[in-house]
Amino acid sequence: MLTSQRKALILDRLRRDGQVIAKALADDLSLSEDTIRRDLREMAAEKLLKRVHGGALPLSPDLPDFSARQAVSSEEKRRLGAFAAGMIKSGQTAFLDGGTTNAEIARRLPKDLAVTIVTHSPTITGELEHHPVAEVILIGGKLYKHSMVATGAAAMAAIASIRADIFFLGVTAIHPAHGFSTGDFEEAAIKRHIAQCSAETYVLATAEKLDAASPCQILPIKGVSGLIVPSDIPEERLAPYRNAGVPIFLA
Amino acid sequence: MLTSQRKALILDRLRRDGQVIAKALADDLSLSEDTIRRDLREMAAEKLLKRVHGGALPLSPDLPDFSARQAVSSEEKRRLGAFAAGMIKSGQTAFLDGGTTNAEIARRLPKDLAVTIVTHSPTITGELEHHPVAEVILIGGKLYKHSMVATGAAAMAAIASIRADIFFLGVTAIHPAHGFSTGDFEEAAIKRHIAQCSAETYVLATAEKLDAASPCQILPIKGVSGLIVPSDIPEERLAPYRNAGVPIFLA
DNA sequence: CATATTCGTGCAAATTCCTGCAGGAAGCAG
DNA sequence: CTGCTTCCTGCAGGAATTTGCACGAATATG
Numbered sequence: 001m002l003t004s005q006r007k008a009l010i011l012d013r014l015r016r017d018g019q020v021i022a023k024a025l026a027d028d029l030s031l032s033e034d035t036i037r038r039d040l041r042e043m044a045a046e047k048l049l050k051r052v053h054g055g056a057l058p059l060s061p062d063l064p065d066f067s068a069r070q071a072v073s074s075e076e077k078r079r080l081g082a083f084a085a086g087m088i089k090s091g092q093t094a095f096l097d098g099g100t101t102n103a104e105i106a107r108r109l110p111k112d113l114a115v116t117i118v119t120h121s122p123t124i125t126g127e128l129e130h131h132p133v134a135e136v137i138l139i140g141g142k143l144y145k146h147s148m149v150a151t152g153a154a155a156m157a158a159i160a161s162i163r164a165d166i167f168f169l170g171v172t173a174i175h176p177a178h179g180f181s182t183g184d185f186e187e188a189a190i191k192r193h194i195a196q197c198s199a200e201t202y203v204l205a206t207a208e209k210l211d212a213a214s215p216c217q218i219l220p221i222k223g224v225s226g227l228i229v230p231s232d233i234p235e236e237r238l239a240p241y242r243n244a245g246v247p248i249f250l251a
Numbered sequence: 252m253l254t255s256q257r258k259a260l261i262l263d264r265l266r267r268d269g270q271v272i273a274k275a276l277a278d279d280l281s282l283s284e285d286t287i288r289r290d291l292r293e294m295a296a297e298k299l300l301k302r303v304h305g306g307a308l309p310l311s312p313d314l315p316d317f318s319a320r321q322a323v324s325s326e327e328k329r330r331l332g333a334f335a336a337g338m339i340k341s342g343q344t345a346f347l348d349g350g351t352t353n354a355e356i357a358r359r360l361p362k363d364l365a366v367t368i369v370t371h372s373p374t375i376t377g378e379l380e381h382h383p384v385a386e387v388i389l390i391g392g393k394l395y396k397h398s399m400v401a402t403g404a405a406a407m408a409a410i411a412s413i414r415a416d417i418f419f420l421g422v423t424a425i426h427p428a429h430g431f432s433t434g435d436f437e438e439a440a441i442k443r444h445i446a447q448c449s450a451e452t453y454v455l456a457t458a459e460k461l462d463a464a465s466p467c468q469i470l471p472i473k474g475v476s477g478l479i480v481p482s483d484i485p486e487e488r489l490a491p492y493r494n495a496g497v498p499i500f501l502a
Numbered sequence: 503c504a505t506a507t508t509c510g511t512g513c514a515a516a517t518t519c520c521t522g523c524a525g526g527a528a529g530c531a532g
Numbered sequence: 533c534t535g536c537t538t539c540c541t542g543c544a545g546g547a548a549t550t551t552g553c554a555c556g557a558a559t560a561t562g
Contacts, residue, residue: 002270003550004303022508032552037509053508053559122373122389129396132270138373138401140391140409145380150389154409158391161405254540273518283542288519304518304549 001029001112001132007039007048009111012130014049014058021055030112076230077101080204082108083228083251084168087202090114092165095194096124098149099170101204103127109134118162120150120190137162144187151186159194167198169224173212174205176240179221181214188216200225202249207233210241221246257282258290258299259466265300265309266397266435272306309397327481328352331455333359334479334502335419338453341365343416346445347375349400350421352455354378360385369413371401371441388413395438402437410445418449420475424463425456427491430472432465439467451476453500458484461492472497 006029013020022040026033044051050059081104088094090113096102098121106117106127117128120139128136139162141155169191171180180203182188195201201224210233221244229238231250238248257280265271273291277284295302301310332355339345341364347353349372357368357378368379371390379387390413392406420442422431431454433439446452452475461484472495480489482501489499 002272002303002305002308004301004308005270033508034510034553035551038551041510120391122376125373125394125399126377128394129399131396132268136394136396137405138389138391138394140371140389140401140406143376143379143387143389145382145387148376148380150391154412155391158405158409284518285520285543286541289541292520 003039005132006031007043009130010039010043010056011048014056019055019057020049023054025055028108028110030110076206077104077204078108079230079251080206080228081105083249084202084204085109088113088115088166092116093118093163095119095162095164095167095198096121097168097170097191097194098123098147101206102168102170105168105204106131118164120155120159120194121148122150123148144184146184147187149187149190151190155190156193159190159197162197164194164198165200167194167201169195169201169203169218171203171205171209171214171218173214174203174209174221174227174241175211175213176221176244178213178217179223180218182216182218183214185216188218191218195219195223202226202228204228206230207237210237254290258294261287261290261294261307262299263435265307267395269397270306270308271300274305276306327457328355328455329359330481330502331457331479332356334500335453335455336360339364339366339417343367344369344414346370346413346415346418346449348372348419348421348442348445349374349398352457353419353421356419356455357382369415371406371410371445372399373401374399395435398435398438400438400441402441406441407444410441410448413448415445415449416451418445418452420446420452420454420469422454422456422460422465422469424465425454425460425472425478425492426462426464427472427495429464429468430474431469433467433469434465436467439469442469446470446474453477453479455479457481458488461488 010020010025022033022036026036040051040056043049047059049056077100080101084105085108093116096105096117096119103124106124109131111132114133116135116137118137118139119125120141125136125138128134139150139155139158141150142152144151172182174180203224205227207230221241224246226247226249227241228249228251242248261271273284273287277287291302291307294300298310300307328351331352335356336359344367347356347368347370354375357375360382362383365384367386367388369388369390370376371392376387376389379385390401390406390409392401393403395402420431423433425431454475456478458481472492475497477498477500478492479500479502493499
């Protein structure tokens with residue numbers, strides 16, 4: 001990765017998140033923290049950002065409350081996203097479902113990872129616009145505006161021509177008995193189809209989705225390869241899922 | 252391989268990938284890095300690209316800064332967008348090409364207009380996310396990151412199944428003799444294909460696009476149904492286009 | 503105050519860049 | 533055909549840049 005690209009990326013992330021953390025940046029870019037710190041120092045000298053202990057902040061904090069809220073509110077999802085991104089190996093093909101949690105995977109995708117990302121969500125493609133090496137395949141179809149994903153026969157056909165190594169499924173509810181579910185029948189069918197076309201399927205779930213059910217089941221609990229949850233969920237809430245036979249990963 | 256071919260290829264790859272790495276280029280073309288570097292040096296002198304340590308970048312990398320892009324679009328593009336949006340009748344199917352000007356059409360689309368919007372640009376779909384009644388069809392395919400549109404065989408096939416009443420074509424340059432052109436061969440082919448699948452094709456053009464030419468022609472001047480330009484362009488600049496036989500609309 | 507990060511600097515290794523030069527191919531005049 | 537010029541290409545080697553590591557200083561946290 002080129003130095004100037006790296007600096008542009010830092011600025012980009014600064015605008016988006018309202019902050020950058022040196023260590024996280026080094027992890028994502030697979031570089032030493034020293035290099036990142038050097039960049040931050042130089043950019044601070046160019047008046048492009050403000051250097052602070054641990055990272056950097058935008059020079060003119062536009063809407064400081066907004067960026068602060070952004071920074072704290074999605075901490076849980078960010079951890080899930082980073083964990084999931086780490087599961088994707090170089091050269092693989094990953095299918096990303098729509099939703100804010102999966103958008104976080106796209107954001108946390110290491111910038112030097114040469115992978116193929118398939119998605120039926122235009123929102124996800126936006127997150128990958130500035131990824132230096134990832135190839136992005138967009139599945140087309142009739143757009144469901146509510147969740148901003150392509151659906152319908154055209155989408156089903158396009159998905160059938162894809163064979164993904166790993167699929168990150170987005171759901172609205174998870175229940176030990178009722179499995180993974182969502183609110184729309186058509187969407188559930190699409191998601192099920194994607195899972196069938198993928199070697200492995202994983203679900204990212206924040207705490208509030210557990211022990212809930214939505215009208216349309218996508219898959220039973222045992223129908224996925226694993227469930228990824230925040231590490232601070234108490235073990236007793238996870239027990240029913242472990243008993244149902246799904247591997248659980250703590251992020 | 253001829254030097255000029257090589258340089259054209261470098262520009263092409265720059266447009267496609269948003270970056271060029273000297274070493275990788277030398278490997279791919281089986282040439283010494285010195286030769287590549289010499290090319291890059293010369294092209295930088297010709298203001299065709301920006302030289303950076305390790306390779307080169309496009310001269311004006313797409314400004315991810317939303318406010319900056321918004322500022323560029325400004326008054327002129329808004330007028331064009333509103334005029335074009337007014338040409339779409341209730342019940343019709345309109346195909347919107349990518350680009351900031353066409354995004355303006357999507358933004359200006361009357362909220363009570365029940366139409367079907369087809370596009371291969373995920374950016375455009377984002378503009379339509381909150382439209383109450385418009386049905387949105389997304390064309391999928393391999394994503395070209397620099398212009399954020401779906402391309403390739405899958406996109407071509409999906410387009411072939413669509414029959415649009417009106418197509419708003421985005422171009423980078425317009426010339427009386429060389430017609431409508433853009434910088435990428437693949438993109439030009441896609442745009443031409445969409446035009447063939449549409450009953451009418453219109454081009455929105457701000458002043459700076461007139462009397463310029465890019466490498467790849469999409470259509471000749473007479474190949475479109477009309478050209479929509481800002482009303483403050485002097486008549487003498489429009490005369491060559493009128494003579495070429497294309498109807499002109501002032502917005 | 504103690505501990506753990508984070509920071510800055512010096513330094514060495516690796517990579518990339520530039521300059522000058524030589525060999526070879528293409529074009530051209532004699 | 534020969535000799536000349538011109539252009540392109542690769543190579544050598546020295547300069548410049550970048551990167552990671554080590555170690556002591558500075559800063560945050562409890």
